[in-house]
Amino acid sequence: MTLVATRPEAAVHRPKRLRPGPRIRLGFLVGPSLLLALWSVTSATGLLDPRFLSAPWTVVTTAAELIESGRLQDNLLASVWRVLLGLAFGIPLGTLLALVSGLSRWGEAVIDGPVQIKRAVPALALMPLLILWLGIGEGMKVTVIALGVFVPIYVHTHNGLRSIDSRYVELAETVGLGRGAFIRKVVLPGALPGFLLGMRFAVTTAWLYLVVAELINSTTGIGYMMDLARTYGQTDVILVGIVLYGLLGLFSDAGVRLVERRALSWRRTLAG
Amino acid sequence: MATDTRRLIRVEALTRRYGSRTILDRLDLEIEPGEFVALLGQSGSGKSTLLRALAGLDGDVAGDGLVDVPAQVSVVFQDARLLPWQRVLDNVVLGLDGAAARGRESLAEVGLAGRERAWPNELSGGEQQRVALARSLVREPRLLLADEPFGALDALTRVRMHALLRRLVEQHRPAVLLVTHDVDEAIALADRVVVLDHGRIAAEQRLDGGRHTTEIRAELLRALGVTGEERT
Numbered sequence A: 001m002t003l004v005a006t007r008p009e010a011a012v013h014r015p016k017r018l019r020p021g022p023r024i025r026l027g028f029l030v031g032p033s034l035l036l037a038l039w040s041v042t043s044a045t046g047l048l049d050p051r052f053l054s055a056p057w058t059v060v061t062t063a064a065e066l067i068e069s070g071r072l073q074d075n076l077l078a079s080v081w082r083v084l085l086g087l088a089f090g091i092p093l094g095t096l097l098a099l100v101s102g103l104s105r106w107g108e109a110v111i112d113g114p115v116q117i118k119r120a121v122p123a124l125a126l127m128p129l130l131i132l133w134l135g136i137g138e139g140m141k142v143t144v145i146a147l148g149v150f151v152p153i154y155v156h157t158h159n160g161l162r163s164i165d166s167r168y169v170e171l172a173e174t175v176g177l178g179r180g181a182f183i184r185k186v187v188l189p190g191a192l193p194g195f196l197l198g199m200r201f202a203v204t205t206a207w208l209y210l211v212v213a214e215l216i217n218s219t220t221g222i223g224y225m226m227d228l229a230r231t232y233g234q235t236d237v238i239l240v241g242i243v244l245y246g247l248l249g250l251f252s253d254a255g256v257r258l259v260e261r262r263a264l265s266w267r268r269t270l271a272g
Numbered sequence B: 001m002a003t004d005t006r007r008l009i010r011v012e013a014l015t016r017r018y019g020s021r022t023i024l025d026r027l028d029l030e031i032e033p034g035e036f037v038a039l040l041g042q043s044g045s046g047k048s049t050l051l052r053a054l055a056g057l058d059g060d061v062a063g064d065g066l067v068d069v070p071a072q073v074s075v076v077f078q079d080a081r082l083l084p085w086q087r088v089l090d091n092v093v094l095g096l097d098g099a100a101a102r103g104r105e106s107l108a109e110v111g112l113a114g115r116e117r118a119w120p121n122e123l124s125g126g127e128q129q130r131v132a133l134a135r136s137l138v139r140e141p142r143l144l145l146a147d148e149p150f151g152a153l154d155a156l157t158r159v160r161m162h163a164l165l166r167r168l169v170e171q172h173r174p175a176v177l178l179v180t181h182d183v184d185e186a187i188a189l190a191d192r193v194v195v196l197d198h199g200r201i202a203a204e205q206r207l208d209g210g211r212h213t214t215e216i217r218a219e220l221l222r223a224l225g226v227t228g229e230e231r232t
């Protein structure tokens, strides 16, 4: 028997719960599952014309066929590799620029403007120039992704860095921290929440820019597979590609969030 | 020089201005090595301004004057000011290399042995302030500056912290400048109480046991501009 149950009803004052409540396991899958259910129901009842949008099971069988022929794996591998390379260049670049620009006024004066300009220019508008400079090979594709990735990393890390409480800076001064220790103990951990938010945008952005890069003169990759399917009017293959992009984006985001929860375990926030 | 660390702490003709307002006006103050000085003053009288000048934290404030303090100065702020992303022990030894063992000892001194791996957020307000105290003392300061370190604590915890502070100060023997708005706290802890008013040290009382504390208390309250009727 619990203590609460023995109390008279009137004595139990329950404060209003303003927090979102306990964490739901695999909660990030709930919304996508509902979408899938809706898609299945409308396909099964014939509400959705298969020429317009293939049914989920058609997508599954098509995917199975594609896997059997090895096309899916090959293309997926090519795409994943591009994204990884793009992230590998884009993340350090964004972080470094954010650090330099966040820690020195001159750095900010030099770096911040150009980054904001890059932000304002649509990726597609840059493509012709990049193709002229780098050709249509892998280098161009990875560059497109890296250029897309570094922007959110820069913006959010910079913002996180600038919002570090000045009282902590004062503390660092009184205990006589050197520049290096200051960056390691105060700046980087303080900017980490911002950086990780940037990461969440970065991983989804990476897949976005991948599509842009792969639809232009590729011979491998999910984008290429979809473009080819478009020529032959195979909606099911196109859908396999879309579902793949969606899944990859969803799982990359979930991955970053997992890291976020681990790395920021010191925080007591609304999210808990 | 070894003798240097035991010399007088001196503030001479210290002036600090915010815009056209002069907060500290040619203020003089001397603190003996190992002496515990409490600084009283009305809100806005410039106590924190003086403390920040001694801590060297006011590089951007206009003014002049001489501030002669030892190299090892520690500050305890009103908020515990622990880095939330560093565990308790790492906060204590922040900026000290290979001082983990000393940090542990220091935490034990403030009664927090076993909490080394906790996050600051997991501690109570009083515990956080004790960690801040450990962080200050592990540096073996010659001058300990504290700006209302117990202001945010409840009365019971405050009394406990007073006893702790007194014990630690007796052990480590730093000179102390403690800012407080609480006359009784000042009398309970300090060797000497000074009152800041109009930018100067307007009154001072030594607590060497020669006189009755009620008398000293009355004089300090008068110096703080508290009239007879307001006194309780």
Ligand SMILES: Nc1ncnc2c1ncn2[C@@H]1O[C@H](COP(=O)(O)OP(=O)(O)OP(=O)(O)O)[C@@H](O)[C@H]1O
Binding pocket: B018, B023, B041, B042, B043, B044, B045, B046, B047, B048, B049, B050, B181
């Ligand atoms: N950064 C600042 N810019 C402008 N004025 C300031 C600044 N800091 C303090 N002052 C002013 O200087 C005066 C003294 O401030 P100070 O913080 O030293 O007071 P205090 O004695 O510590 O007061 P309290 O007991 O309320 O903490 C106040 O009138 C305050 O408004």
Ligand SMILES: [Mg+2]
Binding pocket: B047, B048, B049, B147
């Ligand atoms: Mg103050």
